[in-house]
Amino acid sequence: MSRVWRDRLPAALAVALLYYAGAHIGALLKIPPATPSAIWPPNAILLAALLMHSPRDWWWLLLAALPSHLAVELRFGWPTSLVLALFITNCSEALIGAAAVRALSDAPDRFDSLPRMSAFIVGGAMLAPIVSSFADAGVVAVLRGDAFWAVWRARTFSNILADLIIVPAVVALVRDLARWTATARPRVQIEAALLAVFTIAIAVGVFEAPIGDSLIPGSPRTPVAFLLPCFLWAAVRFGPSGVSFALVSTALVASWAGTHGRGPFNGLPAADAVLALQLFLSVMAVPLLCLGALIQERWRTEAELADRLAFEQLLSRMSGAFVLAPGRGVDDAAAIWLGKLAVYLQVDCAWLLVRSSDAPSMSMGSSWVAPRVPVVSSVDPMRDLGWLVAPTLDAAPVAVEDVGTLATDERASMRRLSVRAVLAMPIGAGGRVLGALVLASIDGPRPWPELLRARLRLVSEVFAGALARQAADAALHAGEAMKSAILASLSTGVAVLDRTGRIIAVNERWTTLAHDQHEIVTGDVSVGANYLELCLMASMQGAPHAGAARAGIEAVLGRSRSMFTIEYETDGPAGERWAVLSAVPLSGADGGAVVTHTDITERRRAELEAQRSRQELAHFSRVSTMGELTASLAHQLNQPLAGILSNAQAARRLLDSSQPDVEEIRSILDDIVEDDRRAADVIQQLRELMRKGRTDHVLLDLNTVLQSVVRLVSSDAIIRGVSVEVDLTPEMAIVHGNRVELQQVILNLLLNALEAVGTGSDERRVLLCTQLTPTSVEVMVEDTGVGIVNGADHRIFEPFFSTKPGGMGMGLSIARSIVEAHEGRIAAKRRTPRGTIMTFVLPLVGGRAV
Amino acid sequence: MTSTRPLIAVVDDDVSVRRALARLLQAAGYHAETFADAEAFLAYPASHPPACLILDVRMPGMSGRELYDHLRAERRAIPTIFITGHGDSRMAARAVEAGAAGFLLKPFEDEQLLEAVEEAVAHGP
Numbered sequence: 005m006s007r008v009w010r011d012r013l014p015a016a017l018a019v020a021l022l023y024y025a026g027a028h029i030g031a032l033l034k035i036p037p038a039t040p041s042a043i044w045p046p047n048a049i050l051l052a053a054l055l056m057h058s059p060r061d062w063w064w065l066l067l068a069a070l071p072s073h074l075a076v077e078l079r080f081g082w083p084t085s086l087v088l089a090l091f092i093t094n095c096s097e098a099l100i101g102a103a104a105v106r107a108l109s110d111a112p113d114r115f116d117s118l119p120r121m122s123a124f125i126v127g128g129a130m131l132a133p134i135v136s137s138f139a140d141a142g143v144v145a146v147l148r149g150d151a152f153w154a155v156w157r158a159r160t161f162s163n164i165l166a167d168l169i170i171v172p173a174v175v176a177l178v179r180d181l182a183r184w185t186a187t188a189r190p191r192v193q194i195e196a197a198l199l200a201v202f203t204i205a206i207a208v209g210v211f212e213a214p215i216g217d218s219l220i221p222g223s224p225r226t227p228v229a230f231l232l233p234c235f236l237w238a239a240v241r242f243g244p245s246g247v248s249f250a251l252v253s254t255a256l257v258a259s260w261a262g263t264h265g266r267g268p269f270n271g272l273p274a275a276d277a278v279l280a281l282q283l284f285l286s287v288m289a290v291p292l293l294c295l296g297a298l299i300q301e302r303w304r305t306e307a308e309l310a311d312r313l314a315f316e317q318l319l320s321r322m323s324g325a326f327v328l329a330p331g332r333g334v335d336d337a338a339a340i341w342l343g344k345l346a347v348y349l350q351v352d353c354a355w356l357l358v359r360s361s362d363a364p365s366m367s368m369g370s371s372w373v374a375p376r377v378p379v380v381s382s383v384d385p386m387r388d389l390g391w392l393v394a395p396t397l398d399a400a401p402v403a404v405e406d407v408g409t410l411a412t413d414e415r416a417s418m419r420r421l422s423v424r425a426v427l428a429m430p431i432g433a434g435g436r437v438l439g440a441l442v443l444a445s446i447d448g449p450r451p452w453p454e455l456l457r458a459r460l461r462l463v464s465e466v467f468a469g470a471l472a473r474q475a476a477d478a479a480l481h482a483g484e485a486m487k488s489a490i491l492a493s494l495s496t497g498v499a500v501l502d503r504t505g506r507i508i509a510v511n512e513r514w515t516t517l518a519h520d521q522h523e524i525v526t527g528d529v530s531v532g533a534n535y536l537e538l539c540l541m542a543s544m545q546g547a548p549h550a551g552a553a554r555a556g557i558e559a560v561l562g563r564s565r566s567m568f569t570i571e572y573e574t575d576g577p578a579g580e581r582w583a584v585l586s587a588v589p590l591s592g593a594d595g596g597a598v599v600t601h602t603d604i605t606e607r608r609r610a611e612l613e614a615q616r617s618r619q620e621l622a623h624f625s626r627v628s629t630m631g632e633l634t635a636s637l638a639h640q641l642n643q644p645l646a647g648i649l650s651n652a653q654a655a656r657r658l659l660d661s662s663q664p665d666v667e668e669i670r671s672i673l674d675d676i677v678e679d680d681r682r683a684a685d686v687i688q689q690l691r692e693l694m695r696k697g698r699t700d701h702v703l704l705d706l707n708t709v710l711q712s713v714v715r716l717v718s719s720d721a722i723i724r725g726v727s728v729e730v731d732l733t734p735e736m737a738i739v740h741g742n743r744v745e746l747q748q749v750i751l752n753l754l755l756n757a758l759e760a761v762g763t764g765s766d767e768r769r770v771l772l773c774t775q776l777t778p779t780s781v782e783v784m785v786e787d788t789g790v791g792i793v794n795g796a797d798h799r800i801f802e803p804f805f806s807t808k809p810g811g812m813g814m815g816l817s818i819a820r821s822i823v824e825a826h827e828g829r830i831a832a833k834r835r836t837p838r839g840t841i842m843t844f845v846l847p848l849v850g851g852r853a854v
Numbered sequence: 855m856t857s858t859r860p861l862i863a864v865v866d867d868d869v870s871v872r873r874a875l876a877r878l879l880q881a882a883g884y885h886a887e888t889f890a891d892a893e894a895f896l897a898y899p900a901s902h903p904p905a906c907l908i909l910d911v912r913m914p915g916m917s918g919r920e921l922y923d924h925l926r927a928e929r930r931a932i933p934t935i936f937i938t939g940h941g942d943s944r945m946a947a948r949a950v951e952a953g954a955a956g957f958l959l960k961p962f963e964d965e966q967l968l969e970a971v972e973e974a975v976a977h978g979p
Binding site: 635638639640641642643644645646647648649650651653654655657658661668672675678679682719722723725727 | 867868870871873874875877878881882912913914915917937939940959960961962963964967
């Protein structure tokens with residue numbers, strides 16, 4: 005048997021049983037030989053069944069009643085055709101009634117408001133019996149020959165009464181009784197039982213009491229009005245259902261009595277007595293049912309108000325909880341309130357999905373499952389319910405009231421999770437979907453009425469606020485975490501000062517470097533201390549850089565400086581150290597500054613080491629250059645020495661003569677002194693160039709330096725047979741530099757030029773000239789030599805690059821490092837038609853002197 | 855008086871050396887004329903050729919050797935003593951092979967110079 009039929013079976017069986025029972029009761033209340041009975045419940049039972057089901061299900065509900073119909077009516081000895089025809093008319097009555105009520109009422113199986121009750125009374129309890137009775141009477145008239153109008157009248161009134169009083173009772177019995185007995189308070193249940201007892205007792209008293217045996221002494225009979233308190237009681241306390249039960253009880257007792265010739269109408273012929281009874285009960289029923297409906301409507305309104313209040317309380321408490329929850333507590337609050345929401349809405353599962361920040365997908369944020377529901381573990385929203393979640397990404401809600409209405413795949417996905425009904429509502433803020441709220445029912449189909457959705461939209465807004473806040477908090481925390489990670493990873497100590505100079509935050513490195521700051525501050529440089537005060541104390545104790553640091557940081561705090569930096573040397577346990585302290589303003593209304601403290605010892609040592617090795621290399625280079633100049637230097641020394649020797653010997657000869665020429669001897673001595681000075685100058689120059697180590701930069705005239713070098717190489721030029729032309733600016737070219745190093749550069753360039761020219765050239769010429777610009781001096785050494793090999797223009801400055809046989813390739817590399825150390829630059833280019841032009845430029849001190 | 859004292863020419867770019875040699879030669883009884891470079895010497899009237907030429911090898915412009923070769927080419931050969939501050943034995947050998955009267959390395963003793971001069975004057979060109 006398919007699942008569909010398994011679901012239908014209970015309803016079908018109930019219909020069959022009730023129809024059978026109803027038909028039996030109807031048969032017992034029949035006044036022979038008429039076909040209609042005083043009250044005929046089966047049609048009302050069918051109508052109740054159809055009202056409680058959708059039209060799709062009507063056919064099998066009606067079919068379910070057929071066996072019962074046959075079982076009862078065939079025993080009457082009626083022809084089968086009549087029995088079947090009567091079944092058709094009974095069914096038509098139920099169908100007309102159900103269709104009419106469905107057309108008139110927004111909730112066919114509810115009688116809890118006056119409009120719904122009116123729709124039922126007009127469509128189900130009046131129209132259907134009246135219309136169907138024509139068919140019924142026609143069938144009976146044709147097949148049995150009964151009087152048409154008699155049958156029509158009997159059946160119409162019988163069925164109006166039955167429909168009026170039985171349908172609400174059956175619906176209440178089937179739909180509400182189980183819940184009512186489970187949930188209603190005992191006091192109410194006792195009251196209901198008492199009401200039933202009183203009603204039946206009074207009904208028996210009214211309808212069954214023999215004539216003359218009245219409840220009121222002296223009265224011929226107990227008045228029917230005695231029943232009214234019971235009916236009102238039922239209407240006021242139990243609504244339409246109560247009225248219905250009370251009327252059914254009364255009707256059964258009265259009909260039983262009436263059909264057996266008893267009761268208030270027993271003076272009439274049997275058929276008239278029954279009709280009177282039916283009219284009496286029907287006329288009573290209509291206002292009572294309406295009264296019950298009105299009362300229930302009031303209850304419903306009250307309940308709705310209470311429900312709305314409860315919802316609004318839930319919503320406001322939920323909002324409050326999210327507002328008060330700390331950023332990281334939003335998840336916990338969401339889980340708690342998701343559960344409370346689910347309990348309030350009476351759903352079995354509630355999931356809060358959170359949209360991924362980077363992809364169009366959702367992941368499970370919080371989940372709540374009713375305790376009695378088997379836990380569906382690890383639901384992946386996109387994998388398990390993708391078809392449901394996907395539309396919510398575009399802010400579209402999805403509602404499934406019954407899994408049965410879905411396509412196969414979707415149905416299968418819901419069945420896997422045992423879900424019968426589901427609602428997915430997007431959660432959005434500012435046009436952006438942040439997540440979704442999914443509610444699911446396990447027990448069975450359930451409607452998702454507009455009221456619920458409207459409320460969920462409000463709930464969604466609360467969740468949206470929470471999710472948005474959580475996302476913002478997460479971003480903030482991520483930002484904070486990144487900032488602190490960056491601060492922690494820095495090799496620089498960082499401290500944040502407020503506008504008064506108080507330290508409000510430091511990184512770890514600041515603390516470890518604190519010791520190195522004793523040149524600037526005295527005391528503990530941790531959070532809370534005032535850095536400016538510590539500087540002041542250090543300054544008073546004679547710390548060399550404290551005063552400058554304090555003034556600088558104060559200027560930065562006062563926004564009069566955008567940056568302050570001080571570099572200083574300090575003593576540490578591991579020897580000499582260097583550090584840089586700098587301060588920049590902290591942007592923001594509160595002001596303040598960020599002070600950084602960097603240990604630059606390594607960098608400084610490396611710089612010093614580089615400087616030292618450069619100087620050593622330069623020295624080595626100078627010494628080897630001297631080697632190249634040996635012949636030339638010997639010549640330069642030999643000239644004065646030769647002069648001195650010859651002069652001295654000439655003087656001796658003069659003194660040997662009889663009349664020495666004293667004036668000539670004086671002149672000779674002057675020449676000797678001059679030559680001696682010349683020799684000493686050469687030696688001095690040599691000594692200077694050979695000297696090793698650091699020489700401070702001083703202000704010097706580059707032209708003078710050039711001339712001294714020209715003198716040094718002049719002999720070499722002569723030896724090589726090269727003419728050296730010198731064209732220096734008449735103005736001084738004042739630069740800040742190291743004389744020896746600059747001499748070395750020029751010496752190197754000149755010697756290279758001389759060598760280049762010396763190797764077989766017709767025009768043996770070297771030109772040295774200077775030019776001034778407003779800010780710099782340009783030195784050019786131009787030769788007519790072989791020129792630079794193609795493509796080697798830049799390589800010639802690289803270490804170990806040499807075009808000379810036996811050359812080390814260090815000269816120009818060192819020249820460049822010297823020029824760059826003087827903040828200058830050096831370049832080479834080919835000269836046309838032949839030769840090379842080497843140029844270096846140094847900054848002028850104080851601009852061009854006039 | 856002039857006729858009895860042979861004329862010695864000194865060509866050297868170094869003024870101190872020139873002056874010292876002139877004094878020495880005059881003290882030794884010669885008449886000395888000094889020239890700062892080869893061109894100045896060539897400008898000196900050829901009608902009074904010196905008896906001996908003391909010539910510096912390395913000079914700016916025309917070198918001593920070039921001057922010597924030039925004179926020989928013009929058949930104006932003068933006994934020549936080369937002097938140089940630049941020690942170069944190969945050049946000394948080549949100069950003497952080419953017919954130079956002597957070769958002296960600066961600084962040199964007065965006797966060396968005067969002996970060479972005396973010899974040169976005595977031998978003639």
